[in-house]
Amino acid sequence: MSARMTSLESLTRTTSLDHLQTTAKSDGCATSSSCGSPFQPDDVNSAVWEKIKDHPCYSEEAHHYFARMHVAVAPACNIQCHYCNRKFDCANESRPGVVSEKLAPDQALRKVIAVANEVPQLSVLGIAGPGDACYDWRKTKETCERVAKEIPDIKLCISTNGLALAEHVDELAEMNVDHVTITINMVDPEIGAKIYPWIFHDHRRYTGIEAAKILHKRQMLGLEMLTERGILTKINSVMIPGVNDEHLIEVNKWVKERGAFLHNVMPLISDPAHGTHYGLTGQRGPRAIELKALRNSLEGGPRLMRHCRQCRADAVGLLGEDRGREFTLDQVPGEITYDARKREAYRVVVAREQGDYITAKNDAIGMIKDAGSGRSLLVAVATKGGGRINEHFGHAKEFQVYEASAMGVKFVEHRKVEQYCLGGWGEETTLERVLAMLEGIDILLCAKIGDCPKHQLSEAGLRITDAFGYHYIETAISTLYAAEFGAKPLPTRASASHPTETRS
Known part of the structure; x- marks a missing residue:
């Protein structure tokens, strides 16, 4: 069958360095990543912008184009959480703390080089356990130092529960680690005691409220x-x-007062099969509509991260995808040398694509604001990245949710779903679960959908269309908003810039 694919999508699916370099040259840019760079937000200063503009976790725009990699070098942990069980691993599971293989620092370096050579989108290396990066500090530090020496332009991040963080802040600063994630679930020790059964601090185990007080401090x-x-x-x-x-x-409120840049509120994952305390005792996770309401109530605090995927501790690739199984140790050469050319060429091409996307996005948002309607529209989108509607309904493992209102178009959240189409066939029970995850959605956009699921979803009251396949997300939403509430629609030019025909 045939489908349209943007030049950027085609670019990231090739392993040919010649193809990358030819595409970069055709864009009329040098190898500097500043060419065609997207517009800096008004409320972000230049120093911060340089740190976040290609970081997929810290920038909503960047997550469409740049990839992260986690290396599982820090298995030891100094606290126990009721939602965590690091022993469980399924290759198809996406959950913090889960890994398929733990790495020594030298193994991690080999793996990072292998990924950097083959995944041109890679911009960030993170250490997120599977235990705690600051508690298992020797391995964390050695890995960061080795990678920074070999690939100096990669951003370094760590994730921590914060218990041992203060002991290593000076070293983090010396190593030019610009981004740190801290998991903070409470500022009231009585609530903390319900989440953490124990901590290990200063060579001693603490439990209950005493443990929560120490952790909070x-x-x-x-x-x-x-x-x-x-x-x-x-x-x-x-x-x-x-x-x-x-x-x-x-x-x-507490973290805003202390200078946090982002706040990411994630849903509890409490499947009994994972063997966690909460999973085994029946503690439910939040419904999507409850999570959305809580996030909305936090507007005005630190910036909200709404595009988190709760990644594994060995995740590789764009947010929403995991290519980790392509880079297991048995597939990584024993001797490997870093080649920067592919990543450099990719940055030239993506700079132009980002600029086109942001221009189209700003046009769409402006059109909706000009409409002056007080109405809102909640739209779910099947996408593989690039800011476009480019995923088949049956292949989607998540939907990104956007809200169009008098304020413009904003990303709200992503909702994970079971893949409907497996081996060319769709399961009716799976479709029912997908429909349940789309609670509150007005319209669903995808690149393509079969007649059968389209009819069943329509029968259930959900509007769905593939008429905007491969167009920019915000442009499609603004056109729908115009049709819904009488605003003047945008010309189709901005919807699908630079499409090329390919066969798949």
Whole structure:
């Protein structure tokens, strides 16, 4: 069958360096990543912008184009969380703390080089366990130093529970680690005692409220120290209904006062099969509509991260995808040399694509604001990245949700779903579960959908269309908004810039 694919999509699916370099030259740019770079937001200064513009976690725009990689070098942990069980691993599972193989620092370096040579989108290396990066510090530090020496332009990140963070802030600053994620689920020790059964601190195990008090104090100290040194911090919080859901409003205030750059509120994952305390005791996770309501209540605090995928501790690739199985140790050469040319060529091409996308996005948002309607539209999108509607309904493992309103078009969240089409066939029970995850959605956009699921979804009351396949997301949404509420639609020129025909 035939399908349209943008030049950027085609580019990232090739392993040919010649193809990358030819495409970069055809864009009329030198090898500098500044050519055609997207517009800097008004509320972000130049120093911060340089740190986040190609970081897929810290920039919503960047996550369409740039990839992250986690290396599992830090298995030891100093706290126990009721939502965590690091022993469980399924190759198809996406959950923090899960890995298929643990690495020594030298193995991690080989793997990073292999990925950097083959995945031109790679911009960030993170150490997110599977234990705690600051507690298992020797391995974390050695890995960061080795990678920074070999690939100096890669951004380094760590994730931590914060208990041992203060001890290593100076070293993080010396190693030019610009981004740190701290998981903070409470500022009230009584609530903390319901989440953490124990911690290990100063060669001693603490439990209950005493443990939560120590953890809270250490987390706040670490956050304050990072802010003083100009290191950007992202706060992860797990939303646990009936435990800390309402309390996260207070957490948001505390971390804002201490300089957090981003706050990421994630849903509790509590499948009994994972063997966690919450999973085995029946603690439910939040419904998508509950998570959206909580995030909306946090507007005005630190910037909200809404595009998190709760990645594995060995994830590789764009957010929403995991190519880790392509780079297991048995597939990585024993001797390998870093070649920067592919990543450099990719940055030239993506700079132009980002500029085109942001221009189209700003036009679309302006048109909706000009409409003057007080109405809103919640739209789910099947996408593989690049800011376009470019995923088949049956292949989607998640939908990105956008809200169009008088304020423009904003990304709201992503909702994970089971893949409907497997081996060319779709399961009716799977379709029912997909429909349940689309609660509250007005319209679903995808690149293509079969007649059968389209009819069944329509029968259930969900509007769905593939008429905007491979167009920019915001442009398609603004056109729908115009048709819905009587605004003047945009010309189709901005919808599908630079499409090329390919066969698949």
